[in-house]
Amino acid sequence: MPHPTTVVCQGLALALALGASLPAWALDPPTQLQVPTLAFDDQAIILVWQKPADHRLIKDYRIYANGTLLGSATANNDQVSPAKPYIDWFYEQDTANFHYRIGIHSYTAQGLKPDTQYRFTVRSVGADGRESADSIALVQRTTRPAPVFDVKQYGALGDGSHLDTQAIQSTIDACVPGCKVLLPKGTYKSGALYLKSNMTLEIAEGATLLGSERAEDYPLAGYIQYPYSSTVRPASLINALPRDPRKHQTFENIRIVGKGVIDGNGWKRRADTVDERGQALPSYLPSDNTRYMQDGVLAKAQVEQAVARGMNVKDAYGQMRSSLITLRDVKNVFYGGFTVLNPAFHGIMNLETENVVLANTTHMTYDANNGDGIEFANSKGAMVFNNFFDTGDDCVNFAAGTGADAVHQKPQEDAWIFNNYFRKGHGMVVAGSHTGAWIQNILAEDNVSDGTDAGLRMKSTHFMDGGARNVTFRDSALRNTVKQAFIFTLDYNDPNAKLDYKRSTVAGQFKDIHVSDVSVENAQGAAIEVKGDSRRNAYHQGLVFERVRFSGPAKARLAGLKDSRFDNVVFSETDGANPWQVSGSHGLTFEDVRPAPL
Template structure:
């Protein structure tokens, strides 16, 4: 069996490292508490009553325990206490650490704050200070100035004829309210259950699903226009409209949108599948479980999913393609600049959850996704988009939690790359992966930062998947400062061996394999990865390698192995395996240029 060419290096002792630093003339200010950097208000993350702030951690953040937020010079509160009030992820994060009795896991940092109870049309000046473990504060961050909006014009759907009784079809009434909405307005669904087919949003509006309100998708296929959108310019199948859309009514036309907000403490329910008995989660709370289905069982398991597949089959489509292409997602937005999703709960899509196609500047904050185990029931997806921020969300999904896509095959090189995303302070329960790049990698997925997240029970942590005919790949990805427990499969996977049984290969295959490169994983704890700690699978027989992977300060507890096949020019620094049952966890072959430094246990020499 061919082995990798590897180098094993030992670090210098700590004392030598300290002396080396002191010899350079460094003094105490090197470790002084710094204020956070790049404090900002995310895109459209404000209204007439609240403003959300986020910030990047300073370079030296090891001794920071919290952050204090000031408005106009007055203390508003701390990030940790505020997160307890606004984030649906936080109770699960807290429970995760309560169960960590060995103190094994990396502790995440909270770096957002929601200022509530503000006055409309009023300017506020915010600054943030780091708080050390001794309670002392840093200096102020740069000031961020943000004005709340004026009180928006309100368009109550009940005043436009909506019943909200859970049985009447309210599509037309809700659409009338949306169409009547003036620039900057709010369309409100007050308490009640509003059954609806496809709805079409427009620019410069807010759709609010109030607390106690549910937007319930109709289970009838005819309530969703058959021609909704084409996924990629070279795709051959026109997919049906979703429950909520920012799309042209005619998919052959182009229409750009801007400044759309979907918010509220209510629920958006796709009514896609039948529901099993609820599960009880680790906090003793009920979580819905939907029937896991496929293209042979949808007739028994499906509601809207069943109706839409049956319609497509009746029109002459084969079952496999109908199942894989003709179910409605919950939300689909295309070519929208500036989007904010905030506060609501997602249930039971017939297909995907929230789809963002060719969008720019999208924020998902403080939302709850309960779509397990609805087939293909992703949390949120970004495709050929630029600028995404995903914070303070709870994911319990039937597919990928946060997914990035960039087109398929040879034609994808004509598309824009999927670029620039920041994912932090989320809790991932079930799902195929916490953060997923692929399998559609053709135009490249790049510049992704995922940090300060917690997972317990996903199939994988960082999941990167493509094929040897997809092209592109993912690059410049950072996954750090996170805690992972009980992955059903791999903690980290980089593979060219992905296969989707429902995928329609309606594109020209690329002659170039997908590739994952320049990926850094650091300061992560992994407990009980059940199939593999790290799995790298290139296609070395055809010269397709992943390269430039860097793992630093990552610790694994449990018997899972690191299986590496088809990797070049990568490094593993300060890696710890414990409870391996006495076996060496490293299985490396057909790889070249791998450096191992301060790794315990060290890989066997070839």
């Protein structure tokens, strides 16, 4: 007589074969339930989890605290995530059911009691409403209410015209460990501010931290990008840096939160864009090192200042503009809830950090030149979820140093990017162009994009060294990619880059990249573009594409690729042409690819 478990498994297999759905009791619970770094305070706790390996029939998740139902992940996401309305709109347009449906796997428990312990569990939910067993329980305590240091009590006016730098900095300096520096409703014009360990900076709803338009308000003794870099860059609007760049200083436990706005005041604004949902989005003048005089605000002032000191325009433009936020050597960072506008250079820079979380934020920097969303360099541990990106450059970018000396640096490693909406931007998830010390162990899943130049963008050069490896991009839906849905190239060139590093004799390489369960609608340019260099024996390798479908005119162009596999990759609009262009490559396997390569 067969074992009862065997009979059950055979019955499930037969039901699936006949097209029936699994009963809800067969759903697996989620795994790795956790609270992201510093993602809790005296009133709220954020939970995230990994979906189980077999998540095909999971429609939602329900969250319990001390055995009582709090709600569902999807309904909660409607309340807290600025990405969710755009994700919903995206799927409303998918009347042909072309796209992969993402899953939401976070929950913000709100209205909690201070200094109180909670026991959380999460259950998977099927289409019929039935639940799985509980996940492994997680116990988390809320904090005590933080001592509040209000910048107005230290002399900040918040009128948008007077410079409040000194008052805000005095508040930060007075802040005791565990305190909260509060910017209440108002507009606070400021130059560079310097945070310290064990503090929260809160920009309240209705408050704006507005960057000064004067170059002299950002000390030139800011930071150097890498140990071998030759240019000292100016401080950013918000910094966790030594005030003397010749000194080394570490920080820990910094939170930047609130429903307010951080505005870098970098560029002139042009007419707002009306987006696909009928919402007005800010838009800034696109510029370069020939047009900054008429386009820039702070960007103009800083480049002019550097040129007046004798720096050439190209280097001044590429090196001497302030980013919005720069943190270096910080362990444990949480960014949550605020809106980013108009940086003169990059958005949020995390250099040699550890355990950084970006959640529920809005980035509206389009089309500010170099206006990235968030960047990580030589850092370990990053989590990016529930964010809206509409940027002037890369949305989420990873870097690891340049050239021969980068081999002495730490790699950029361990990141999880999920449940974000990417609108404009050069790439959703980007590795490079600084790849010298390797970018590795990146998981991007359950994201939605409409209108970015690229989805997964990997870029390096013949003299950069390192590369990216062990990267997974899965369970996502893309529409209207402008240049490439997926690109892996050694031909990247930044016209503003200063080559102040020793070139390596080793080319960058992209290897062990796994793309699966992704839909790309109306792909323009290239669907998959690989640019290695077989003439120099510089191959990318170990690329695996599984269950990926494309519509639109885009084709696959593969050059300088080896030992890679394409399984169930489908092009639905080819007009009878072969969508595969392969050259200088070997060891490629194509299985169930439609149309098949010639």
